[in-house]
Amino acid sequence: MADTRSYGSITVDEQSYKLPATVRPERYQIRLTPDLTAFTFAGEEIVAVQVLEPTPEISLNAAELQVHSASVISQNGRTSTGTIALDEINERAIFTFPEPLAPGSHQLRLTFSGILNDKLHGFYRSTYKDANGQDKVLASTQFESTDARRAFPCWDEPAHKAVFQTTLVIPQHLTAISNTAIVRETPLPGTGTKEVVFADTIKMSTYLVAFIVGEFEGTEPVYVDQKPLRVWAVPGKRHLGKYGQEIGAASLRFFSNYYNYPYPGDKLDLIAIPDFASGAMENLGAITFRETALLVDEHAASRSELERVADVVSHENAHMWFGDLVTMRWWNGLWLNEAFATFMEILAVDDWKPDWQRWTSFSVSRAAAMVVDGLKSTRPIEFPVHRPEEAAGMFDVLTYQKGAAVLRMLEQYLGGETFRAGINLYLQKHQFDNTETTDLWDAIEESSRQPARALMDTWVFQPGYPLLSVRAEGRDVIISQQIFRYLQDGSDLDRRWQVPIFLRTNTANGVQSQTALLTGDELRITLSSPPEWVVVNAGGHGCYRVRYAQDLLNRLTANLFNTLSAVERFNLVNDTWAAAQAGLVPMTTYLDLLPLFRDETDHNVWTIILGSCHSLYNVLDAAQRPALQTLVRKLLTPIVQKLGWSPQAGEHELISQLRGELLGALGTLGDDKTVQAEARTRYAQYKQNPEAVDRNVVPALVSILAFSGGAAEYEEFTTNFKTAKTPQEETRYLFALAAFRPADLFERTLQLTINGEVRTQNSPYLMRSILLNTERRERAWAFLKANWDEMGRQYPDNSIVRMCEGIVSLVTPQLEAEVIDFFASHPVKQGEKTMQQHLEKLRIAVACKQREAANVEAYLRRAA
Numbered sequence: 001m002a003d004t005r006s007y008g009s010i011t012v013d014e015q016s017y018k019l020p021a022t023v024r025p026e027r028y029q030i031r032l033t034p035d036l037t038a039f040t041f042a043g044e045e046i047v048a049v050q051v052l053e054p055t056p057e058i059s060l061n062a063a064e065l066q067v068h069s070a071s072v073i074s075q076n077g078r079t080s081t082g083t084i085a086l087d088e089i090n091e092r093a094i095f096t097f098p099e100p101l102a103p104g105s106h107q108l109r110l111t112f113s114g115i116l117n118d119k120l121h122g123f124y125r126s127t128y129k130d131a132n133g134q135d136k137v138l139a140s141t142q143f144e145s146t147d148a149r150r151a152f153p154c155w156d157e158p159a160h161k162a163v164f165q166t167t168l169v170i171p172q173h174l175t176a177i178s179n180t181a182i183v184r185e186t187p188l189p190g191t192g193t194k195e196v197v198f199a200d201t202i203k204m205s206t207y208l209v210a211f212i213v214g215e216f217e218g219t220e221p222v223y224v225d226q227k228p229l230r231v232w233a234v235p236g237k238r239h240l241g242k243y244g245q246e247i248g249a250a251s252l253r254f255f256s257n258y259y260n261y262p263y264p265g266d267k268l269d270l271i272a273i274p275d276f277a278s279g280a281m282e283n284l285g286a287i288t289f290r291e292t293a294l295l296v297d298e299h300a301a302s303r304s305e306l307e308r309v310a311d312v313v314s315h316e317n318a319h320m321w322f323g324d325l326v327t328m329r330w331w332n333g334l335w336l337n338e339a340f341a342t343f344m345e346i347l348a349v350d351d352w353k354p355d356w357q358r359w360t361s362f363s364v365s366r367a368a369a370m371v372v373d374g375l376k377s378t379r380p381i382e383f384p385v386h387r388p389e390e391a392a393g394m395f396d397v398l399t400y401q402k403g404a405a406v407l408r409m410l411e412q413y414l415g416g417e418t419f420r421a422g423i424n425l426y427l428q429k430h431q432f433d434n435t436e437t438t439d440l441w442d443a444i445e446e447s448s449r450q451p452a453r454a455l456m457d458t459w460v461f462q463p464g465y466p467l468l469s470v471r472a473e474g475r476d477v478i479i480s481q482q483i484f485r486y487l488q489d490g491s492d493l494d495r496r497w498q499v500p501i502f503l504r505t506n507t508a509n510g511v512q513s514q515t516a517l518l519t520g521d522e523l524r525i526t527l528s529s530p531p532e533w534v535v536v537n538a539g540g541h542g543c544y545r546v547r548y549a550q551d552l553l554n555r556l557t558a559n560l561f562n563t564l565s566a567v568e569r570f571n572l573v574n575d576t577w578a579a580a581q582a583g584l585v586p587m588t589t590y591l592d593l594l595p596l597f598r599d600e601t602d603h604n605v606w607t608i609i610l611g612s613c614h615s616l617y618n619v620l621d622a623a624q625r626p627a628l629q630t631l632v633r634k635l636l637t638p639i640v641q642k643l644g645w646s647p648q649a650g651e652h653e654l655i656s657q658l659r660g661e662l663l664g665a666l667g668t669l670g671d672d673k674t675v676q677a678e679a680r681t682r683y684a685q686y687k688q689n690p691e692a693v694d695r696n697v698v699p700a701l702v703s704i705l706a707f708s709g710g711a712a713e714y715e716e717f718t719t720n721f722k723t724a725k726t727p728q729e730e731t732r733y734l735f736a737l738a739a740f741r742p743a744d745l746f747e748r749t750l751q752l753t754i755n756g757e758v759r760t761q762n763s764p765y766l767m768r769s770i771l772l773n774t775e776r777r778e779r780a781w782a783f784l785k786a787n788w789d790e791m792g793r794q795y796p797d798n799s800i801v802r803m804c805e806g807i808v809s810l811v812t813p814q815l816e817a818e819v820i821d822f823f824a825s826h827p828v829k830q831g832e833k834t835m836q837q838h839l840e841k842l843r844i845a846v847a848c849k850q851r852e853a854a855n856v857e858a859y860l861r862r863a864a
Ligand SMILES: [Zn+2]
Pocket: 282, 315, 316, 319, 337, 338, 341
């Protein structure tokens, strides 16, 4: 859990959280024998170490392990037996030898045993039902950030890179996968087991080690740089691996070319694990995924479900170089690892499917990060991390999305090829080694001869981002900066950023583009003649908001679709919505903007509009909501009628996606009875023949039927969730259960979160969806409080704070008071900072309710 008291000043002795530097590991030989019935494992380990100064002690990490024996063999062949002490609090094992170990090479030999836990970290078990309904068990690993120590004693810090050679002893009918290729597989006569020996890895960090044991089926390999790439799944699901393999091979090729460096592993396996705490994990050569992020039926899945697979696979592949080959020295550098992989993920997917316009849809991710980063409780992208557990608080939207967005901004400012040359230099210089963030800026500066470090420091070490105010005076465009905050308290007003400006102007000399850098309070750019209009943040890559003077704004909106690209329209809506939530403009100004977008066909712009309507729905009282539903129907009906229910011949995939999203919103948020009736008819057709409905419309049918449905639909969706043929169908029907409104059905969904029928990898997210059910939020909140301890026992630690995001819908002063009260006495594992952010978001919504609800009600009455 993040310790907020340590932000901004390095007062804690970082060394006390790190292992002594007197002994360094060089090569591990690990032999493990898992028992999938008793849920235990036995281990033996030989570590070649360098002792740097004489010491009687070897101290390394171990947690939930029993170490049975420890000895050291020195260079001259002398064996020395150590006494074993376990420090459970600091997760360490300390071996003390009768005589100090002399400097030089030694072999540390250990025997140990541990448990295959059910907490989805360390060496853990995952269960599933086979085709005959039989329960099956497999074992997998998840080590990032500090859980390798639960599987074998090790120097569990990213800077202690070493070579790993793994051997697994497993029942003969099972498959074993690890980071490298199998060297040999030998039956052990009379035991029913076999010994699977894997090749040496490259020099790498412990958190990237992986081993997986179970019944797996693999695809035929495809080859990239002569290295085989396969997808693995539990029996019966292999056929869903083709799509993941395609993007896997395409992105691996793309990266090998972009990085100008061949893939560093000797093979690449992508493995779907039925129980998985995060989305996926970039273990070198053996990437593990939750099933929804890898396995998919490309003919049945919606476009956004396919995009999710493409994104996650590309992201993990990008890490094979950035993260695995070159690794952060300590956990403060985690952000760069994740931000960069996110940036590269989009770059690769954009290259693979240019039609998807992935950089335009990245705006939605950037916008999500800017919501959190507009809070007083935000944090800098990089901050000092002392205890490794503090790194757990880094796996959030600021690390991934804001981090990627500032990298994209830098890339666009420097130019793609210049940026890339810096990356190539960085990888060459630091391969097999560890780095600090500054090493990347240094490499980019060396190859670009531009001051990247000074620019990036303002974005990486400062929380928040600026709001740019833009006005024109004659031939001059004047841009000034000030911090953007939803809740203004007058603090941090002196904060300044080095802001890359992407300017497009229309003057008597035509349309022109230029870049500039705003470093102080204000920047004045003189044009050749007075501008007709100006666009600041042209192309939409800037991590800031823009507020135009009224005359400039009027000229932009006068000819919206000709003047602004989709991403620029997105930013206009998004920035105005944020300004209205912050009270910088009246909410009615934002609502006035919406009719201008009736003909909008970009699904990202609609995502913001629909999201804002959802937020307002939560802000309004029950009696005020029907008027908002009327507004939603008025807004959506014309375009929905134009698009119809089925794709036109040759239609763009993004339009098909838009159709599904708009229909879904009209049938739920808009509570449109005609759409609901039609959805029921179409769903009946879909059941007869899945081809009868476009795959992008199916999710809308499911959500509409859940929103408007009763017991019959509930029974059907419950069955569908349990018997789904694909991971996407499974999650689609499961999460739809959260939208049913009848009280008895809602109770059943609540029970599902703790009664063992839903995987603990999904339960917390189901609970989040339940909290977001506006009509039943009070009951959901009471249930959460009553079952808090049970949820803490069952759910993965990293998911609790994500579940709690659902509290942002509890928008009444009384509920807010209850929420504050509850979390004051119920701290959240691994997410103190994020929890503060949820609470501040709720505060903003309640403040918005108190300030705007009556105005919005009056506005809606006039508009009706
Ligand atoms: Zn990642």
